[in-house]
Amino acid sequence: MKGKNIRKIDDVSKNYYIELLKGAKLIHQICIDFTKKTIKKKDLDAVIECESKCDRIKEEYIEILFKNKRALPFLVEDRYKIIGFVDQVLGRIEYFSRFLKIYPFALDNNIKNQFKDLSDINLKVIEIMVETLNLIENNFDDAYKMTFTIQSMRRDAREIRFEILGIIYKNDDAKKVFLTSQLVNNLYHIIGIVEDIADYLRGLIIKYPSR
Amino acid sequence: MDPFTIIIIFMFISILISFAIGANDETFSTVNGSKTLNMKEILIFATILAILGAILLGGSVSKTVGNKLFGSGVSDISENMVLTVLFSTSIWLIISSYLGAPISTTHSTIGSIIGVGILIGGLNGVEWLKILEMSFWWILSPIIGFAVTYVVYKLIHKYIINRLNGFKDFERTERIFSYILLVTIGLTAFSRAGNDCSNAVGIVIGLEADISIDLILIITGISFSLGIIVLGRTVIKSVGNITELVPSSAFASQVPTAGILFVGTILGVPLSGSHMLVASLVGLSKSRKAPRKGGLKKIILIWFLTFPIAALLAIVLYFPISAIPF
Numbered sequence: 001m002k003g004k005n006i007r008k009i010d011d012v013s014k015n016y017y018i019e020l021l022k023g024a025k026l027i028h029q030i031c032i033d034f035t036k037k038t039i040k041k042k043d044l045d046a047v048i049e050c051e052s053k054c055d056r057i058k059e060e061y062i063e064i065l066f067k068n069k070r071a072l073p074f075l076v077e078d079r080y081k082i083i084g085f086v087d088q089v090l091g092r093i094e095y096f097s098r099f100l101k102i103y104p105f106a107l108d109n110n111i112k113n114q115f116k117d118l119s120d121i122n123l124k125v126i127e128i129m130v131e132t133l134n135l136i137e138n139n140f141d142d143a144y145k146m147t148f149t150i151q152s153m154r155r156d157a158r159e160i161r162f163e164i165l166g167i168i169y170k171n172d173d174a175k176k177v178f179l180t181s182q183l184v185n186n187l188y189h190i191i192g193i194v195e196d197i198a199d200y201l202r203g204l205i206i207k208y209p210s211r
Numbered sequence: 212m213d214p215f216t217i218i219i220i221f222m223f224i225s226i227l228i229s230f231a232i233g234a235n236d237e238t239f240s241t242v243n244g245s246k247t248l249n250m251k252e253i254l255i256f257a258t259i260l261a262i263l264g265a266i267l268l269g270g271s272v273s274k275t276v277g278n279k280l281f282g283s284g285v286s287d288i289s290e291n292m293v294l295t296v297l298f299s300t301s302i303w304l305i306i307s308s309y310l311g312a313p314i315s316t317t318h319s320t321i322g323s324i325i326g327v328g329i330l331i332g333g334l335n336g337v338e339w340l341k342i343l344e345m346s347f348w349w350i351l352s353p354i355i356g357f358a359v360t361y362v363v364y365k366l367i368h369k370y371i372i373n374r375l376n377g378f379k380d381f382e383r384t385e386r387i388f389s390y391i392l393l394v395t396i397g398l399t400a401f402s403r404a405g406n407d408c409s410n411a412v413g414i415v416i417g418l419e420a421d422i423s424i425d426l427i428l429i430i431t432g433i434s435f436s437l438g439i440i441v442l443g444r445t446v447i448k449s450v451g452n453i454t455e456l457v458p459s460s461a462f463a464s465q466v467p468t469a470g471i472l473f474v475g476t477i478l479g480v481p482l483s484g485s486h487m488l489v490a491s492l493v494g495l496s497k498s499r500k501a502p503r504k505g506g507l508k509k510i511i512l513i514w515f516l517t518f519p520i521a522a523l524l525a526i527v528l529y530f531p532i533s534a535i536p537f
Binding site: 209 | 246368372373375376377378379380381382385386457458
């Protein structure tokens, strides 16, 4: 890829990751506020706005990616897949935000701490994913290690998820059980997608030296 | 027959053979397979190099067409026999190009010589010992291609690819490989066009007619490039698809074999570039433990069919061609 295009694509991906992290931090803050019953509608709207901004950046990124006729095709293909995967994370964040907007209950006190822990992991795992995505450009070894950190955090998240679900299922209010479990699962699914990305990146790191 | 008609006939065969050789030119296969250039760029690049090669290098004219391969049963090599050999060689080259198989022009020529030789002089019409001697190199060509690429790729992988760290490192390194590949293939295509067109022109020059060599070189150069444009793309795609390629692996399969072929040419060893390249791509897929994409069986089958079919074609074509009064 020519120097000018590398710089441009680097700038665009940097902007994308800034927006992604902004969205992740916002959703984390929203979760904290939710546990305190101080959730703000404007924050939820900001997440949705953040996702649509990322969509626009993604379009620009893809345009640069495919416009460069001299870029290595396999790298273009892999970068395109990566941005597609990362976009799914934002899609899930937006979905979670929209879900929370219409969720009709307050969070029960007995699951507040676990929910907060799950939200902490969610933010942390996205931050590590962005770090991994930056590392993979210049340092396969460290990026490879990071993917295992993500994997291990997902395991922790899974424990917390089932712990919360175990508590929720003891409730007699079927509607509340269904919607709250949906809420928890939606948050967990974001972490699940991040782990899928980590798996994919690990595969790429293994694949590249064998090309 | 009047000299003008003879010139026209020989010009036609000269154009036909350069078209056929161009159509069967697999030089750019690895550039296509590694997507270093797209097909449109390849065709433009190949056309320019073919015409330049023909004009600038095509001056050293050769007019012998395997006459050492006819045996004692053939007392005199007539123009009709030469035309038959060239015509059947061209037709088989065009057919195999249409089928996407790169074949050795030499093999096709020898197949045709065998056909004409047997028809004219029976079993004594062919110098079998000479053919046996040459067949040693035909077997050796793919073995050399396979082995060299296998080793070169292992070395590149161990000392370069394995040490790369990060996408950007890959990007830089593969780019360097793609530049080396382009320069080497450009030179190969340039010299190949010069060499092949000089052989095609030699047929007309042999007539010692008052005709501009430069003009014939330009015409055969254009014909050679038309061959690449019309049918060559099928061969390029077919060979480039034998295994997955990136510039570094394309380099490993093409550059060392091109070097060996060059040395072989200087030493007068008749190695087949097409066979070496196809075998080197197989060697590459073995070295990388990567699966082959397919098309190899068809190519090998066409290699085996080259001798009998070229011989049969020559036998069939000899009858109408022998009726031409020179």
